[in-house]
Amino acid sequence: MSKPSPAPPPKLLVEERQRQIVELARAEGRVTVEGLVERYGISAVSIRRDLEYLEQVGSLKRSHGGAVPAASSQLDVPLPIKETRRLPEKRRIGEAAARMIADGETIILDSGSTTVEIARQIRQRKWKSLTVITNALNIALELSGLPSVRVMMLGGMLRQTSYSLAGPDAEQALSRLTADRLFLGVDGLDPAVGVTTPDPQEASLNMLMIKVSREVVAVLDATKLGQRSLSVIAPVRSLHVVITDTSASKVHADAIRKQGVELVLV
Incomplete structure (x- = not known):
């Protein structure tokens, strides 16, 4: 047989x-x-x-x-591939981040596979008024068509791997704005070095995002903890909150808290 x-x-x-x-x-x-x-x-x-x-x-x-x-x-993994990694964790992080947003606020959503999950959560809620500043094409499209959400798109040079805009034009547009809260997506968070990203122009724009925002929330899955990418955005102490998943090691969690940063594990 x-x-x-x-x-x-x-x-x-x-x-x-x-x-x-x-x-x-x-x-x-x-x-x-x-x-x-x-x-x-x-x-x-x-x-x-x-x-x-x-x-x-x-x-x-x-x-x-x-x-x-x-x-x-x-150094720089394409966004469509990043979006398939640790998706359940990123969705939980997106939910926790979206709960921080109050009606009437102005927020910045940085580009990234985790920040787009925040945008998807924003779509699920009803708003009287919300302003979202972003440098990400996919996030702007995700939020398009919501009558109570105003989307402000930064200009600049398109990075095809991340669907994001960066460069002098983006920085010039952002320099004239302020925000209540920044949700920052990063490729690495090393407590000794800071938060990092592969692209120097994006790092420069991210620095300015931090400068114009009252509160800075880094959103990243736990595999990014202890990692370093090419360009340093800012030291960890520049952050107010880090939202990551529960697989974060105690060593990394303690190192973040020692710098006076609130750590949220989801």
Whole structure:
């Protein structure tokens, strides 16, 4: 009696598959088209399309028959891939952050895969009046069409990996504004170094966001704790609140609290 053929691998969202391909390349040093076809049960054409996209956004460098990690892949992961990581945690962080917002406030939503969850929570609530300043195209689109929410978009140069705007034009527009609260998305929070991001222009804009805001709330999942990215935004003591998930280590939690910052674990 012949054995039944193995069940095909489960279907993944394109972004989930691309995230896994990047992580596999980093772990093993390379990936091959043949190996990925066997792993995911899809055509070589689809895999090559994935590798082409990942090379365009700087996550991989294509080679004959496959791809290797790009030198910059540790620095700036494309937003669609970031959004598939630790999604339940980011949703809880977004819910906790949105509860801090009061009717009539002006807030800044920085770009990022966690801050977009705050925007999605804002959509679920009824507001008499709310003003949201953002440098993120996807956040502006998320909040479009809400009659009681006024969205102010900063100008500047588009960063394709994060759907964000940065640069002198964005800083000039922001310098004329003030906000009650900033929700800051970061790629790393090292208690000794500060909060960091891969892009120097975005770091400069984030510094100004902190300056024009009465309260600064950093939102990040616990995998970012202890991590450092290329550009320092500000020391941890510049923050008022850090919202992260309950997997945060006691060492990191204590180090944040020692700097006088309120830590919220969700």
